[in-house]
Each structure stands twice: as C-alpha cells, then as structure tokens.
Amino acid sequence: MRILSRKLLGIARARAETLRLLCRMKKAQIVARTKGSVGADTKTAIYAAAKKLIEAKGFEAMTLRQLAAEVGVQPGSVYRYVESKDELLQALMNLHMISLIENWEKLEGKGNDPVSRLKAFVAFHIRYHIERRADVVIANLELRSLGEEYRADVVTKRSQYEANLRNILSDGVKAEVFPNVDLEVTAYAIIAMLTGVCFWYRPDGRLSIDEIIEVHQKLVLQGVVG
C-alpha cells in the first residue's frame, strides 16, 4: 500500500506538472486583469449577486465560490472588495436600514393628521418592501448570522425606523382619533403584517400593489380607529 501510494503520488505530481505547463501555455491568452474591468462595477456586481444568493439560499448556505461564479470572477478576487463574508452581510444590512430610514424621512410630514400619516406609512412600507424584496428578506431572516459586534447597530436602526410608526400612533392617541391603542404592541402588529406581504406577494397575483395597499390601509385604520 505504501508503494502504491508513492506510485500514485508520482503520477499525481507528473499530472500537476503537465497541468502547470498547459496553464503556462494558455497564460498568453487568458489571464489576470481582464479587459474593460472596472473596480466600482465589480463591487456593485458583488453586492447584487450576494443579495440574490442570500435571498435564495440564506447567508450561511451561500459560499464565496458561488458568489464569485455569479459575478464571473475567481473566489479570491472577491477579497479586493470585501473584508470578509461577515463584513459583507453587515454592509448589506446596514445599507438597507439606512436607505429605508432615509426614504421614509423624505415622505414624512407630507400629511398632518394622524390618519393620513398612518395611511401614508402603510403605503410606503408595503411598496418599499415589495420593491426591495431581497434586502428585506435578508434584513429579516439573517440577523442571527450577523456577528455580535454588528448586530446591535442594525437592531438600533430597525427600532429607529419603527419609532416612526409609534410616533404616528402616539399622535393619534393624543388627538383622540385612535382610542385605546397599545402603542408598542400595535406597532409591532402593524409592521409584522405589512412586512409579511413581501413573503407571499407575486407580481402575477390576483391583486395589484395598489389594491393590496388599500386592503391593508383599511384593515389597519379600522383596527386602530375602532
């Protein structure tokens, strides 16, 4: 057996040498930096591919080899743009939370009374979540995979976003348009219900996004107004 393995080792070595020679021959044709490659584009492609793969398989199940293949690059090349797999997830989640908060702030204050503000929130949340399904799925399912050092930051940002809804409800209670609502629980309930949409929504479904929004606006408003 020991002789056999030595023989095999020899064969393997010879084969490796042959492959190396073949590589050297090909090197004149295809190698290293590719024509037209631009770093910024590659980084964008990496982030997009990561979103797609994590949404489909989950963060832990996605390998950097799959990610690299999706981008059309070698596994090692990803590390020019990403510190580590963990840091990549952190970046995706943080960018999403920041974008979510900013986009709502752009709309906020358009209406004055609590009822129209609540309707606006429902519409915004559903539309934004359907349009960025991958971001949302990642942000909601992969918190566990996020390193402890990053998690608190994302959780804080999420709470910050949810505070917008709590403020609307609170103003409604003060103005006596929403009687007897428990701010905390109601906010959780509404958000869960709205976020849930992007887990069953299908573009070719029976209802349009606007119709889905209307159904939810009615449910929410009747729920809190009574």
Place this chain on the structure above:
Amino acid sequence: MRILSRKLLGIARARAETLRLLCRMKKAQIVARTKGSVGADTKTAIYAAAKKLIEAKGFEAMTLRQLAAEVGVQPGSVYRYVESKDELLQALMNLHMISLIENWEKLEGKGNDPVSRLKAFVAFHIRYHIERRADVVIANLELRSLGEEYRADVVTKRSQYEANLRNILSDGVKAEVFPNVDLEVTAYAIIAMLTGVCFWYRPDGRLSIDEIIEVHQKLVLQGVVG
C-alpha cells in the same frame, strides 16, 4: 516563515501524539456504550438540542459536532437516530406542522358564530406560538434550508392550517358580519401579525400573554368588522 510553520507542524504532531497516548490510556476507563443509556431518551435529547441550536444559530450554522456536544455524545453517534442533517430538519418541521394542525382541530367548533371563532383562533395562534417558539422560528425561517423533496409537504401543511382562518373569514362574509374582506390577503395579514408576536415577546415584558391576546383580538375584529 517556512521554518516557523515547520516548527509549528512539529509541535502540532508531537501534541497529537501525546493526545493519542492519553486516549489509549483512558480506553480502559471510559468507552463505548455508556451506563444507563437508552435509545429513546437519546433521540429525544437530539431533537431537543437540535431545536435549541437551530433556533439560536440557524440550521446551516449549526454543526453536527455542536449538536452532539449539546447532547453529550460523539458526532457519529447522532447517525444512529438521524438519517442525515437534512432529514432531521424535515422531521422537526413536519412534526411541528402536524402538531399545530391537530391542536387547532381540538379547539375548533367550540364556538359557532364567526366572531367568537375568530377570537378563538387569535388566542390559540398567539398562545401556541409563544409556547413553542423554537418550533415556530424554525418553521418560519428555515424553509429555504429544507431540501426540495421535503419542502412541498411542509408548504402544503402550512396552507392547510391557514385554510382554517380563511374558512372562518369566509363564513363571516357569508353571514354578513365581516363586510368586504378580501379572504386571501386578510388571512395572510392576520397570520403574519399573530406569528410576529413570538419574535418580540419577552416573558418579563410589560404585558401578559392574555393581555397581548386581547390587544390582537381587538385589532383583528375591528379590522374585519369595520
């Protein structure tokens, strides 16, 4: 650097040799079948530990070595009770769905009018989901990790359970107690909102389970009754 790594390799080899000797010495004391070991108990322990670990870290992130350590057994021993890691997840999800459906069927039909049936469903769903958080978290977050051959089965069972709510809503519409509700969307919305509870509920929180149920019953009923 090459010299350093050779040095480390040498140290590692020496240490491995020492450990091997220690193992051989211990063999006279601790080995093989342990006293008082019962197969059924071990299987129960494996399922319980798997639930705990998957809930905390996710299915892909849990390793069989962690699972074995949690049970207090060697990694290979797990395979006496489990066909594969995938089959373990499938078993956990299927058992949960079956139990969920059965437990609701035991309660169903206690009330007659759609309103009291809807209230009963809200109460049951929240209480059951809080009490079996691990099961619920797994069933809701790990569908992606489930092999395609098993997934359809779990999805069917889930839809079967959700049909209970759709039937209640449908009866309410026929009896003209719930005017103008979209059966499909409303059912999704209610379930998402109720399931959401077990992602924020804390036993030492401000409200008791009963109080949380009351808040949701009110929200849901006002939402569908108008």
Place this chain on the structure above:
DNA sequence: CTATTAATCAAACGAACGTTCGTTTAATTA
C-alpha cells in the same frame, strides 16, 4: 514611452464540515 497603479488569476492553505466504519461495552434474551 515608461513607470505605476488597479484588477484579476491560479494555486494553495489549514480548518471544519457531514458522514462512515469497525470496535467496544451495556443491557437483554435464551
């Protein structure tokens, strides 16, 4: 035109993964 920087590749690393296997001991049966 030359030197420098940006971008990528091929190859390898050790570690950890799920899983298999032959052996060994505890409990049960005949």
Place this chain on the structure above:
DNA sequence: TAATTAAACGAACGTTCGTTTGATTAATAG
C-alpha cells in the same frame, strides 16, 4: 451463564469552506 442485540465510542474519510498569496496583465499617469 452464554449469546445476542442496543448504544455509544474513537478515528478517520473525502470534500468543501473562507481566506491568503504571489504572479500577471490592463489601464492610467508622468
């Protein structure tokens, strides 16, 4: 008590993982 079955162990298997490295080419700046 002897033979059989149940339960677990320890060690290893081949594979794949995230990551690092040094060489190599494309684009850009001087």
